[in-house]
Amino acid sequence: MTRLIILIGLPASGKSTLARKIVSRYPQCQLISTDAIRAQLFGDETIQGLWLKVWQEVQQQFHQAVNQTSLAIYDATNTQRRGRREVIDQARETGFSQIIGLWVDKSLQLCLERNKQRQRQVPEEVIMKMSRQLIDVPPSCAEGFDEVKRITE
Template structure:
């Protein structure tokens, strides 16, 4: 038993771990998932940075962010919410750390959702953003995902890989231009 397991009591507590490059569509998907079900709680590193440092662009010291992430995961369990963790999770080491701590505090089912959007599309979306991630950072994350792609042996119970094709991107772009 962990120190937090008494908080748990639900037989099934789910965490959805979003994985993907900046600009891959993680935050859009997270917002959609939360809108579909009021029993879902969004936890994002950008949101935590905004909360702690007043600006999501401020990277800040990781141990403060890590502590707040754990606090929010525990709170989601207390409230019997499913948690959606919105971060790049590009490095296998970081994915495994989040999965391990999530299991330790009581999450019983962890699903990875990998938004495998083409690099070129992520870079283009990033260029159109108000707050841009440096291109070299995106390229580094791309290499991390290429070298150690998300897998069940990261500690996941399920992995959903959503590959966006260039055809889907073109169709979405045409729809957007019509409205």
């Protein structure tokens, strides 16, 4: 059985920090990060690049994870329901047997404040748009998750 944790949350909500904590606790865990993929493909994680190239690498890493480990984490914002469903469908097709949504639900204000302190800042209007997407359509098991956990602390 191979489990996939799909992180969900605004930029600067703490998703990547949480992912690193999980990986340090479970060394066999494979971290699949769109930021790391962008750095690998385009030389810098801030370069958005062609999404199709990023997505192809995500799919390849999904296949590797299913064949090599029992736990993987997909670290991306995943704020749009349509995008989450695409990830879930691909994960099921690849062979993940359990898919858990882990929603790092921090306040918009906190994320905006943290974002200002980052070297790599996301435009505020982008974060605000993502926040509206999560408020309008929060993650749920109806999307195909086996379980959705919400972290607010």
